[in-house]
Amino acid sequence: MAHPPKEMTPAGEDGYDELRSLLLAPEQSRLEHLQAQVEHLDLNARNLNRVLPEAIALRGARDERLTHALTPHVSEALALSVRKRPHMIVDAIAPIMMPAIRQAIANALRSMVQSLNQTIEHSLSIRSLRWRVEALRTGKPFAEIVLVHTLCYRVEQVFLIHSHSGLLLAHVAGDSIAVQDQTLVSGMLTAIRSFVQDSFGTTPGQALNTLQVGDLNVWIEQGESAILAAVIRGIPPETFHVHLQDTLTRIHAERSEALTSFAGDATAFTDVTPLLEDCLRSQFETRRGALAPMTWVLLAALLLATGWWGLSVYQERRQWQAYLDRLTSEPGLVVTSTHSEGDRYRLTGLRDPLAADPAVILQDSGLAPSRVESRWSPYYALDTAFLLKRAKTVLAPPEAVRLTLEGARLTATGTAAADWIRQSRPLARLIPGIDEYDDRRIVDQSLGDLAHRIMDIRILFELGGAAPLTSEQLLEVRRLADLFRQLDEWARLSSTPATVQIIGQTDAIGRLKQNRRLSEIRAQSVLEAIHPAAFPMITFHAHGIGPASEPHQDLVTPVQTHDRRVSVQVTLTPAP
């Protein structure tokens, strides 16, 4: 390239330029072009930040090469940034993560509180004990058993399905619900509906609307372009049908175009999720705050019946106890065992035959005799009253005899016939509780009485009469012999020999010697007539004593008929 001269005139300059353009026009043009390129490159480098976003957007729209190219560098840069400045990442994601964390914690707490409430509520009842047994038996957690039994219904999943293709548009599930592959469930549900409709349906409107498997129900609502299927555990109220229909109608209204043009991309339906979540309803068994009037009536009736029954039982128990107390206090009755079986009472005991009749006592107690079964075994009571009573029963003493008891010694006093004395002695020894029987006072008194009766008898004689005895005299002698027979018997009973003095007497008429002789004859006549050998326990002595009274010389002694007599003196000699 040529160098220009140092000084030039204007004309020379113009000529020079013209010459230069003529000689260097192609090079000049090329130089200007290169300069322009250099200047342009300089502009892009300085202002790259202005065009870079648009450039990335344009490139990203064309294909994914930019994404693939940047991904490793972005990942590496992100990792490096997290390592170097972690707080920056924390600050960046905190606004996103915190609400999510709060939501998760709130859900967990809500579930925990609900579970805790139910557990506490059911922890002490009989029903809960039954459920705990079921939990142990089945190996399931107690909370799950409680949930199953207290759950009226719970909507676990809701599917929004494109009715034409069976493809899933949207799906929601409750907390802690095990979810299968929704796409497959959606497809199979549609297939099953098609099968049922083809097989059984006669019109397009007749479709499968309900499925039931165990306690799981699937309620299906059919719309023009979509179906809404709710998987429900338990049986919800019929009003839930209305809610499902309303939801489906609203989705059709709001997403009509998306439903019509659906070609497999379900992202257009993400905003219906809140509507579906509103279908995730549940209802648990709740305790009623107030009882129904009929329940109150039944409770009152039950309470009344229970009270009446309790009072009856109490009164009956009291009557039964009073009856037992009475039996216990009654002499001659011993209750050995008692027990009750249902409304019946049984007792066993010992009863003295002389004791009061338990049946009469039972009638007085107020208890129904049919409800008491008694078994009494006989025995002899040894109470004083019973001994005396038993002695009177066994001995049957005459009215003149009085029995007394001192310890085990029975004493009889008064008077009685010898036969009774003789019979009572062996009987008295057989009476239980009587160790000793004493009837000596009866015997003594009877002997005394008999002796007096004997001594009161006088056999009178005619004047000078002595033997043989007249018939009247023999009657008296026979009477006297009867008394001697009794005396002999009493003497034998009491082992008390008797000595009888038969004393003959005369009146005062006549001489003393003759009178004595006459009185002797009279005594001997009577003695012979008595036949003393018939009375072994009596020793007879007969003798005359002459005049019954001494004659007085100065006075005329009147003749006394009863002086001509034979009288008897009885002497009892107790055995040593």
Added chain:
Amino acid sequence: MIEKKICMVGAFAVGKTSLVRRFVTSCFSEQYQTTIGVTVDKKSVTVDGAAVTFVLWDLYGEDQFQKLRPSYLRGSSGYVLVLDGMRRATLDIAVQIQHTVTETLGPVPFVVIINKVDRQTDWEITDQDLAQLAQRGWTLLMGSAKTGQGVEDAFTTLARAMLLTPEASHRSGEAYGS
């Protein structure tokens, strides 16, 4: 994520369920289990950078006793027509099925898999048969559920065809694939 309903159709025992299992779980079982009604399965794939989930409706095989229920086909974005290369009769049935499906769904994309290519020497379906099918405009693929050969390709081909075809065009009756 875009979901597409795809029906597996064909005569009975051609290997529809085995192809689905191979495609979804990469498994194969020699034991034959007939499909009663329909079985729904799914698999997510990425075709040309686009993620798509296939919801596969494996329909029971059609035979002389039970015909295809059109209600199962409704809403399908495409279908896989399966033939058994070892049974010539499955080809005739496939033709009938394709006609039925087209009447129900319209001209939606589909691919034809002639199954059991691993035993191609025993095939009854001849190259001439295949040529005639190709003349119908059908997309034919040889496959084997047992070895997995051609299975991925078949579904990828179908996916690509579906993604390229606007859904609206299915309803308008625009011809595709036949």
